Amino acid sequence: MPERFLNVSSEIGKLKIVLLHRPGRELERLTPQYLQELLFDDIPWLKKMKEEHDGFAKMMEDRGCQTYYYETLLDEILKDRTIRFNFITDIVTNCNIKNVDLERLLIEFLQGKTVEEIVEIAIAGLHKRDFPDIERELHLVDYIRREYPFYINPLPNLYFTRDIGAVIGEGLSINKMKTAARDRETMFLKYIYQYHPTFKREVTPLWYDYKETHSLEGGDILVLSPKVVAIGCSERTSAAAIETISQRLFKESNIEKVIAVEIPCTRAYMHLDTVFTMVDQDKFTIYPGIEDTVKAYELTAGKMTPKVKPMDSLKDALKNALNLPAIKFIQSGGGDEITAAREQWNDSTNTLAIAPGVVVTYNRNESSNETLRQHGIEVIEIEGSELVRGRGGPRCMSMPLVREDL
Numbered sequence: 057m058p059e060r061f062l063n064v065s066s067e068i069g070k071l072k073i074v075l076l077h078r079p080g081r082e083l084e085r086l087t088p089q090y091l092q093e094l095l096f097d098d099i100p101w102l103k104k105m106k107e108e109h110d111g112f113a114k115m116m117e118d119r120g121c122q123t124y125y126y127e128t129l130l131d132e133i134l135k136d137r138t139i140r141f142n143f144i145t146d147i148v149t150n151c152n153i154k155n156v157d158l159e160r161l162l163i164e165f166l167q168g169k170t171v172e173e174i175v176e177i178a179i180a181g182l183h184k185r186d187f188p189d190i191e192r193e194l195h196l197v198d199y200i201r202r203e204y205p206f207y208i209n210p211l212p213n214l215y216f217t218r219d220i221g222a223v224i225g226e227g228l229s230i231n232k233m234k235t236a237a238r239d240r241e242t243m244f245l246k247y248i249y250q251y252h253p254t255f256k257r258e259v260t261p262l263w264y265d266y267k268e269t270h271s272l273e274g275g276d277i278l279v280l281s282p283k284v285v286a287i288g289c290s291e292r293t294s295a296a297a298i299e300t301i302s303q304r305l306f307k308e309s310n311i312e313k314v315i316a317v318e319i320p321c322t323r324a325y326m327h328l329d330t331v332f333t334m335v336d337q338d339k340f341t342i343y344p345g346i347e348d349t350v351k352a353y354e355l356t357a358g359k360m361t362p363k364v365k366p367m368d369s370l371k372d373a374l375k376n377a378l379n380l381p382a383i384k385f386i387q388s389g390g391g392d393e394i395t396a397a398r399e400q401w402n403d404s405t406n407t408l409a410i411a412p413g414v415v416v417t418y419n420r421n422e423s424s425n426e427t428l429r430q431h432g433i434e435v436i437e438i439e440g441s442e443l444v445r446g447r448g449g450p451r452c453m454s455m456p457l458v459r460e461d462l
């Protein structure tokens with residue numbers, strides 16, 4: 057039996073391999089009109105954004121972490137003709153074109169492209185003006201969708217690789233995204249899982265699949281220890297999905313407890329990791345604005361669905377599940393309510409631990425960074441003035457594939 061590849065048994069073990077996406081032309085397809093639909097709040101400046109992302113990647117590489125990129129992995133698997141054909145068909149089907157003639161023409165068009173071009177279009181999208189004006193009979197849908205500029209919509213959120221999938225133990229969750237805007241991202245991961253030899257599909261269990269009904273996004277999944285996972289019940293992740301994945305984990309992995317963390321359903325706190333992350337063995341950073349409202353439930357193995365126990369507080373749930381005498385919550389924003397809210401909007405609590413007590417954050421969140429330092433955390437700051445405009449921080453921009461066990 058070949059050795060497994062994926063391994064994440066904590067949030068804080070030394071980061072060895074991470075999956076990233078360098079922002080590309082998909083960001084230049086954002087216009088004010090489609091910002092909301094594409095889950096953005098602003099128009100980033102791509103050139104600067106790329107520099108910032110390169111800085112993020114280099115920092116991790118300098119600390120001994122290997123960086124994998126979506127494009128490279130896709131390029132590698134799409135060299136195979138059959139996989140390429142299926143991929144093209146799936147992309148076109150995913151775009152909800154609902155016009156068989158146009159679908160066929162798009163498939164033919166993409167088949168004439170090189171692997172690199174296909175990957176570029178799959179990510180950056182296909183603008184109607186970039187498609188040859190082939191004479192064809194117009195369907196009703198062509199008239200109805202005439203204002204929409206794309207045949208293949210761009211994926212500006214792909215650089216938030218965290219949300220697409222999550223490695224839990226030695227298995228993979230390919231997540232079901234809440235919105236259509238991010239749906240195709242998970243299809244990429246499924247292709248990589250199925251066909252890239254590095255992922256060793258034959259020995260890598262799949263905990264969740266993007267074709268499932270209930271939404272589950274990676275920003276809500278925190279692997280706290282080899283036996284405990286916390287999952288946010290949020291704007292993006294449903295209670296039903298938490299029950300489904302928990303029951304599978306209890307049956308087939310080393311996970312014995314899942315802490316479901318109920319957070320307010322709003323855009324500002326779309327995932328658990330926008331308000332709460334682990335920074336050391338017994339230390340977490342938390343946005344004080346939610347501390348009193350958040351609720352925790354402990355899930356353990358049940359017959360058909362998990363047993364659910366409401367807990368007195370999140371701290372109690374963590375202490376109990378992690379078997380620790382005390383847990384320290386480090387409040388973001390340096391103790392000031394307004395600063396905390398402003399810095400949370402800019403992802404101050406979205407820290408990425410690259411080793412126990414060592415985290416990556418945006419340099420703009422000065423008060424929160426200072427507070428972390430006062431609590432003995434090493435804070436590595438990166439530039440993120442453009443990256444932050446997609447509403448995500450270092451944790452959102454990284455999907456750990458391998459971490460050292462603690």
Ligand SMILES: NC(=O)NCCC[C@H](N)C(=O)O
Pocket residue numbers: 094095096213216218219238274275276326327329330446447448449451452
């Ligand atoms: N884990 C995260 O909080 N990811 C950030 C995702 C931001 C992206 N614009 C989205 O709305 O999905």
